[in-house]
Amino acid sequence: TRSTxxxxxxxxxxxxxxxxxxxxxxxxxxxxxxxxEWAMNVGDEKxxxxxxxxxxxxxxxxxxxxxxxxxxxxxxxxxxxxxTKLITLEFNPAYATVARQIIAYAGLQDKVTLVEGSSADLxxxxxxxxxxxxFDFIFLxxxxxxxxxxxxxxxxxxxxxxxxxxxxDNVICPGAPExxxxxxxxPRYESRYYPAHLEYTKAEDGLEKSVFLG
Ligand code: SAM
Ligand code: MG
Numbered sequence: 001t002r003s004t005x006x007x008x009x010x011x012x013x014x015x016x017x018x019x020x021x022x023x024x025x026x027x028x029x030x031x032x033x034x035x036x037e038w039a040m041n042v043g044d045e046k047x048x049x050x051x052x053x054x055x056x057x058x059x060x061x062x063x064x065x066x067x068x069x070x071x072x073x074x075x076x077x078x079x080x081x082x083x084t085k086l087i088t089l090e091f092n093p094a095y096a097t098v099a100r101q102i103i104a105y106a107g108l109q110d111k112v113t114l115v116e117g118s119s120a121d122l123x124x125x126x127x128x129x130x131x132x133x134x135f136d137f138i139f140l141x142x143x144x145x146x147x148x149x150x151x152x153x154x155x156x157x158x159x160x161x162x163x164x165x166x167x168x169d170n171v172i173c174p175g176a177p178e179x180x181x182x183x184x185x186x187p188r189y190e191s192r193y194y195p196a197h198l199e200y201t202k203a204e205d206g207l208e209k210s211v212f213l214g
Contacts, residue, residue, distance in 0.1 A: 006098040020107035022078035041071035043199025059136030064088040066142030070099035134161040141169040147179035162214035173205040183210040
């Protein structure tokens with residue numbers, strides 16, 4: 001049977017990247033997606049905005065919603081200080097299988113815990129399951145209609161502290177209008193838009209950074 005796009009992305013990594021070198025994994029995926037097949041990774045342009053936010057926050061606890069093949073997981077994990085743990089959630093088992101291999105190829109498996117399941121089920125379990133008090137940094141990049149219910153779940157579950165930073169991808173394309181309206185109008189967040197383009201295209205898209213004020 002024909003291979004899937006994630007499997008072809010993994011092949012491109014195994015062929016063109018250097019084991020244990022996260023930057024080469026990122027470059028191999030970007031090259032594949034620009035030249036062979038588009039895929040829904042955050043990509044290089046928005047990826048460098050993601051890098052600068054992660055570097056600025058220097059988080060000790062990180063949550064990612066939506067792993068897909070692990071591209072953004074590798075981007076974030078490569079910037080984390082020793083001892084920092086990144087938890088990433090993915091509900092598609094086939095994507096999770098590829099992501100585990102890409103994360104391991106980059107040599108980042110010890111920094112990353114990939115949990116299979118849906119965000120709505122897993123977010124309420126995170127505190128107990130992983131001994132997390134609050135997250136310093138959260139990257140939202142799963143299905144866009146889940147951004148708003150899941151940020152409300154973070155609040156309800158007490159996973160945010162004063163100064164927690166949320167970064168949401170694709171707030172313009174495909175778009176997360178209810179989420180944007182919420183973080184921009186709630187007095188509990190200070191929110192800012194970072195304009196860019198949809199991964200590997202010229203279409204407008206951007207990231208929304210929202211700091212929880214408590
Ligand atoms: N963050 C990845 C990157 O930039 O490399 C891309 C993630 S992709 C845009 C979104 C992923 O979220 C898909 O793999 C999808 O299966 C997963 N997903 C969507 N809704 C989810 C949910 N509620 N819980 C867990 N995973 C979800
Ligand atoms: Mg995205």
